Amino acid sequence: MRTNFVCRIATPLFVSVALAFAQGAPAQEKAPSVVQVVALDECDPTTFNGALGPDFCKNVTLGAFTTISDLFAAAAAGNPDPGWDFEPDSAKIKDGTILSVVDQGGEPHTFTEVERFGGGFIAPLNAPGEDTVPECVGGFKNIKVARTRILQGSQLQITNLSKGEHLFQCCIHPWMRFKVTVK
Numbered sequence: 001m002r003t004n005f006v007c008r009i010a011t012p013l014f015v016s017v018a019l020a021f022a023q024g025a026p027a028q029e030k031a032p033s034v035v036q037v038v039a040l041d042e043c044d045p046t047t048f049n050g051a052l053g054p055d056f057c058k059n060v061t062l063g064a065f066t067t068i069s070d071l072f073a074a075a076a077a078g079n080p081d082p083g084w085d086f087e088p089d090s091a092k093i094k095d096g097t098i099l100s101v102v103d104q105g106g107e108p109h110t111f112t113e114v115e116r117f118g119g120g121f122i123a124p125l126n127a128p129g130e131d132t133v134p135e136c137v138g139g140f141k142n143i144k145v146a147r148t149r150i151l152q153g154s155q156l157q158i159t160n161l162s163k164g165e166h167l168f169q170c171c172i173h174p175w176m177r178f179k180v181t182v183k
Contacts, residue, residue, distance in 0.1 A: 037100070066084075091181075
C-alpha cells in the first residue's frame with residue numbers, strides 16, 4: 001500500500017525536483033571488479049604434521065591426501081602433484097581489477113610475482129635442474145616473499161597491477177603458477 005501512496009503523489013513537480021537533486025548529487029564510483037584465485041593442496045595431516053609440527057597441515061578434505069614423502073618424490077621425478085594448484089591457472093582482467101587470492105588448502109602458500117616461472121626456495125620441490133627464481137631466494141627471510149604468504153583460510157589482495165602480463169607462483173610449491181593479463 002505504501003508504494004501505491006508514493007506513486008500517487010509523484011506529480012510533475014515532485015519528479016522535476018527529484019531529478020534536479022539527483023543531477024546535482026555526486027556520481028557514485030563503481031566498485032572495482034574482483035577476480036578470485038584459489039590456492040589448493042592435498043596435504044596429509046598425519047605425515048605433514050609429523051614432519052613439520054602440530055597443525056602445520058590443516059586439511060579438511062575427505063581422504064584425497066598426499067603424504068609428504070609422496071609430494072617430494074613426485075617433484076623429484078618431475079611430476080609434481082596436480083592437487084597443489086592455483087585455480088584458475090590464468091585470467092584476463094581489466095585495469096583496476098583486484099585479484100583476491102584465497103588459501104583453501106591445508107598448508108601455507110605464497111602468491112609471489114616473478115619475472116619468469118622457475119624453482120622455489122625448497123630445492124627438493126623444484127623440477128630437476130630448475131634453479132630458484134630470484135624473487136623466491138631466501139624464502140620467508142625475503143620480505144617480498146613473506147608479504148605474499150597466504151595461510152590456510154586467509155586471503156591476499158593484489159591491486160594496482162599495471163597493464164600487461166604478470167606471472168605469479170608459490171615459492172614453496174613452484175609448480176603452482178598463475179598468469180594474468182591486464183588490459
